[in-house]
Amino acid sequence: MKILVVGAGAVGGYFGGRLLEKGEDVTFLVREGRKQQLEKTGLVIKSMHGDVVLSPKLLVSGEASEPFDVILLSMKAYHLDAALKDVNPYIGPKTVVVPLLNGMAHMKKLTEVLGEQQVLGGLCFVEATLDADGAVVQTSAIHDLVFGERSGEKSDRMTRIADAFSGTKANFELSENMDQAMWHKYLFIATLAGVTSLFRSPIGPIREDALGAVTIRQTLEEVAAIMKTVDAPLGEGIVDGNWDKLHSIAGSMKSSMQRDMEKGLSVEAEHFYGYLLEVALENGVGAPTLEKIYANLRIYEAQRSLI
Incomplete structure (x- = not known):
């Protein structure tokens, strides 16, 4: 599957990096400054679950690309409006979006803009931050990303996504009770x-x-x-x-x-x-x-x- 991670900060960098480390087709949508930093240093993850330096594919808003199969939204909530505009060209009719934002207020906006069918449920538990050099520093045993249909259905697309998300050094979990x-x-x-x-x-x-x-x-x-x-x-x-x-x-x-x-x-x-x-x-x-x-x-x- 083609996976787009919106943001390469602590959350997006960590979970997107673990998928890239496994060998999945991952691209990061980032701002120009972060792109230049990652091109210079690589995506550096320092973690009790294993350190790694990766060379990710990068996009800046406006650059051309085919639609993606899965989009992980990992930005802060106050960047949501801008992120939706930036990501719109990369959404196709079968693209699904997994929001990793905290809270629930964003769900209404996402479904209004993207439609009910294209928005999955998502959340993550991870203690991570960026250090002064832009490396992702992950500092506790917990590193879980939970995703699933908001209806609780175990659909064919969930099975395919779960397969893509499996086998990484982070815990990706398919939930059948995502709303709760x-x-x-x-x-x-x-x-x-x-x-x-x-x-x-x-x-x-x-x-x-x-x-x-x-x-x-x-x-x-x-x-x-x-x-x-x-x-x-x-x-x-x-x-x-x-x-x-x-x-x-x-x-x-x-x-x-x-x-x-x-x-x-x-x-x-x-x-x-x-x-x-x-x-x-x-x-x-x-x-x-x-x-x-x-x-x-x-x-x-x-x-x-x-x-």
């Missing part, structure tokens, strides 16, 4: 990103502090309550399950949002928390902890804009 998986990921990452960015700390010190642990629990419960008002298919006991997960992951774990703040980059405040608080307001759900997390991110963005 995306909401569960949203609950987990909204909590992890929220508390680590609020306290400017990895998860370990937060959960070890009594009031920090209370904040974790309150965030989980508030987000779950908001999600239930829009009939999100949350599994029984998911709050307790995520509580246990947040206490079992490495204490050094940071969210990508926290890492972006440390680098002075923009954050996905509206996509993550503005969306949830809008739903909360519409449905009369109180979310005082989430409001503090959102305010923290808004204040950060306001200060960042002054620099």
Whole structure:
């Protein structure tokens, strides 16, 4: 299959790189500056699962190419509109798009622009960042990408994609309950990103502090309550399950949002928390902890804009 990865940052570079390392036909759609960097250094992955230096095929928006079979969207949510314009020439009638963005707000836009049939469900769990030289640095045991039909159907195209995604050094998993998986990921990452960015700390010190642990629990419960008002298919006991997960992951774990703040980059405040608080307001759900997390991110963005 011809695979296009939109972005060669931490997420796209890691999972696209693992597919390329296996021998799949992978091209990265990147900006000119990143293209020049990758042409000079190669796509460098430094990981506990194996280091590799690759020579990827690269496209810059506007360059000609035949349509691709699978497109992985790995950019931040605030780049989605631009990415949809950039990727449009490379979408054919049978192209499927796998979004790896966090949250759920992007799904409506994707289906409106591309159509229901061309948008699959997707998510990933990976602790990765780009270092000063543009190398992808992946730092924990977790490196999972989950994909599937949003209807839960195990279609022929899913079988073909699963075959292409198999046999890599990352975990690519076909799910038959993708809608629930995306909401569960949203609950987990909204909590992890929220508390680590609020306290400017990895998860370990937060959960070890009594009031920090209370904040974790309150965030989980508030987000779950908001999600239930829009009939999100949350599994029984998911709050307790995520509580246990947040206490079992490495204490050094940071969210990508926290890492972006440390680098002075923009954050996905509206996509993550503005969306949830809008739903909360519409449905009369109180979310005082989430409001503090959102305010923290808004204040950060306001200060960042002054620099």
